[in-house]
Amino acid sequence: MRSGELVPAFSAGRTAAPPGVPPRGSLPVVTASLDLTADPVELTAALVDIPSVSGGEKAIADAVEQALRAQAPHLEVVRNGDAVLARTNLGRASRVVLAGHLDTVPINDNLPLTRTGSGADEILHGCGTVDMKSGDAVMLHLAATLAEPRHDLTFVFYDCEEIEAERNGLNRIERELPDWLAGDLAVVCEPSNAAIEAGCQGTMRVEVRTTGTRAHTARAWMGENAIHAAQPVLQRLGEYTPRNPVIDGLQYREGLQAVRISGGVAGNVVPDECVVAVNHRFAPDKSLDDAEAHLREVFDGFEVTVTDGAPGALPGLTAPAAAELVEASASEPVAKLGWTDVARFAARGLPAVNFGPGSPTLAHTKQEHVATAEIRHCADVLTRFLR
Structure with a gap:
């Protein structure tokens, strides 16, 4: 058996699989023996073959915890639900x-x-290869092999990122173990094409509502059609010119898109309500309040309800540790066009970047795959940065 291979173990554990996990019998139930000092490619393969759909992370968390405790005696290790945390305390x-x-989708x-x-x-194919067990493998390899890093290190392997935000393991860790999220730089090893993606965009969802008066369609002049009244909303969206601001030398691209429209009562009734759902992606130089004010300005004259929002994260590349990482990567960083958990760290005052293979x-596709060269490149860059 090669280092990092999985050992089949048809145990009498949980009988019901988590949502999305194939029923018992279609995939073996495994206990994993992880060699954290092995090639990160082999470690990726071992992690991928442990199914860990959101809500079903116990097996992979057990494997990670056991490996860290056994192979990284220089780390303080704690378990929090199905999250595993480890850190150096070198002063x-x-x-x-x-x-x-x-977790995976x-x-x-x-x-x-x-x-x-x-x-x-060589390319590895399978659920989680990109999002984000190759990044986890790089982190685990660093945790075991960097006993004397130049910075103190904290490793956070958490659960339930791929589902509703309130179940995200980082929320629980922030409530119960907030000191474990403290630092001078956060590196989230989400897929970034093995390039440094700095900061992230914010996101806000709103509903723009129009109203009318119901009537029989045979006597439509007696009513007022709320769907027709939404035409100016769609026109404003079609004519909208987004900002493309440059922040810390990185160009972000904003967007404003209708993502759903609903309305109508029956096939013979003039509708009295129409709702256009809109998603705004905004650069991190805007706050949530700024984004809301902007949307209310764009849709002035209409009823606007905010349904969801999350702030972005500034690049923070001028922070000393971030500048060291950029130097170690020997490449130009780019703006993160999307939202990731770097925003959670930025809200705590940490500069934060995305850096991971794939x-x-x-991500989230049946064709998910990662080049092994990218896994090794990310491990090499982070080793140069931290050693």
């Missing part, structure tokens, strides 16, 4: 937090892991 002048989620006939190519062209465009 360094600064601390870097590395974070990655252990539901399996889509893409487990167990398969491989194509060879050598530098293309974000492949």
Whole structure:
């Protein structure tokens, strides 16, 4: 058995699989023996073959916890639900937090892991290869092999990132173990094409509502059609010119899009209500209040209800530790066009970047795959930065 391989163990554990996990019998129940000092590619393969759909992370959290306790005696390790946290306590002048989620979206006939190519062209295929067990593997490898890093290190492997925000493991950790999220720089190892993606966009969802008066369609002149009244809303969206601001030398691209429209009562009734759902992606130089004020200005004259929102994160590349990471990467950072958990760290005052193997465009797809060269590149860059 190679280091990092899985040991099949058909145990009498939980009988019901988490949502999205194939029923018992279609995939073996496994206990995993992880070699954290092995090639991060092999560690990725071992992690991918442990199904861990959101809400079903116990097996992978057990494996990660056991491996860290056995192979990284220089780390303080704690378990929090199905999250595992580890850190050095060397008294360094600064601390870097590395974070990655252990869960995946539901399996889509893409487990167990398969491989194509060879050598530098080898590719790993399967659920979680990109989002984000290759990033987790890099973190675990660093945790075991960097006993004397230049910065103190905190590693956060957390649960339930892929589902509703209130169940995100970082929320629970922030409530129960807030000191474990303190530091001078956060690196979230989400897929970023092995490039540094700094900060992230904010997001806000609103509903723009129009009203009318019901009437029989045979006597439509007696009513007022709320769907027709939404035409100016759609026109404003079609004519909208988004900002493309440059922040810390990085260009962000804002957007404003209708994502759903609903209305109508019956096939013979003039509708008295129409709702256009709109999603605004905004650059991190805007606050949530700024974003809301902007949307109310765009849709002035209409009823606007905010249904959801999350602030962005400024790049923070001028922070000393962030500048060191950029130097170690020997490449130009880019703006993160999307929202990730870097925003949670930024809200706590930490500069935060995304840096991990794999293309974000492949996340959540049946075709999810990652080049092994990117896994090794990310491990090399972070080792140079932290050693």
